[in-house]
Amino acid sequence: MQKMTATEIIQYIGTAKKATPVKVYLQGTLAAAKIPATVKCFATPGLTILIGDYQAIAPLLADRPAATYELEISARNSAVPLLDTENINARIEPGAVIRDQVEIGAHAVIMMGAIINIGAVVGAGTMIDMGAVLGGRATVGKNSHIGANAVLAGVIEPASATPVRVGNRVTVGANAVVLEGVQIGDDAVVGAGAVVTKDVAPGTVVAGVPAHVIKVKDRQTTAKTHIEDQLREL
Numbered sequence: 311m312q313k314m315t316a317t318e319i320i321q322y323i324g325t326a327k328k329a330t331p332v333k334v335y336l337q338g339t340l341a342a343a344k345i346p347a348t349v350k351c352f353a354t355p356g357l358t359i360l361i362g363d364y365q366a367i368a369p370l371l372a373d374r375p376a377a378t379y380e381l382e383i384s385a386r387n388s389a390v391p392l393l394d395t396e397n398i399n400a401r402i403e404p405g406a407v408i409r410d411q412v413e414i415g416a417h418a419v420i421m422m423g424a425i426i427n428i429g430a431v432v433g434a435g436t437m438i439d440m441g442a443v444l445g446g447r448a449t450v451g452k453n454s455h456i457g458a459n460a461v462l463a464g465v466i467e468p469a470s471a472t473p474v475r476v477g478n479r480v481t482v483g484a485n486a487v488v489l490e491g492v493q494i495g496d497d498a499v500v501g502a503g504a505v506v507t508k509d510v511a512p513g514t515v516v517a518g519v520p521a522h523v524i525k526v527k528d529r530q531t532t533a534k535t536h537i538e539d540q541l542r543e544l
Contacts, residue, residue: 335379505521
């Protein structure tokens with residue numbers, strides 16, 4: 311997948327057909343001729359399941375009592391669908407929200423509740439921990455770890471803004487925030503709860519609000535931030 315520029319993302323969202331995906335569980339059956347080609351239909355005697363856009367399905371429900379069907383709406387006028395993960399060679403846990411046009415490398419791990427926005431990149435072997443947020447176009451290199459509830463700020467507008475880029479073998483601690491445009495070098499460590507407002511040099515350890523260098527990464531810090539390959543096995 312070719313990484314999209316901010317301008318391309320803006321055009322993609324602006325011109326996309328907005329959709330309201332729904333799933334309907336309906337008592338009874340429907341005549342096949344009434345079901346639009348864009349709607350998936352799974353029918354058994356006494357039960358019909360419809361999957362598609364609400365605009366196409368709504369006419370099928372217009373004359374039916376509400377008690378005869380159950381409607382599930384997953385989004386409203388959404389411009390960006392979720393990523394099709396069927397053929398992605400990574401571990402993606404339940405509850406992760408990954409939008410289309412996201413790149414996920416081999417053996418990456420996306421934990422429960424993680425949110426990854428359009429245009430983001432997750433490198434091979436990288437773990438995005440529980441509740442972490444990767445904003446639009448945020449990039450994380452290989453074998454890094456973005457801690458629970460950490461935020462890498464997204465940049466889609468203005469199109470000229472620089473996205474967050476995190477290097478290889480980087481550890482970003484839980485609840486840390488990396489602001490727009492910050493670049494974090496390879497092998498760096500960002501302490502838990504830090505707010506990173508400026509670039510971080512490779513191999514350094516930063517902490518605090520705002521984050522500042524507290525030391526050069528040493529053997530003890532390396533041991534504490536060691537990447538466990540076994541967690542990335544598929």
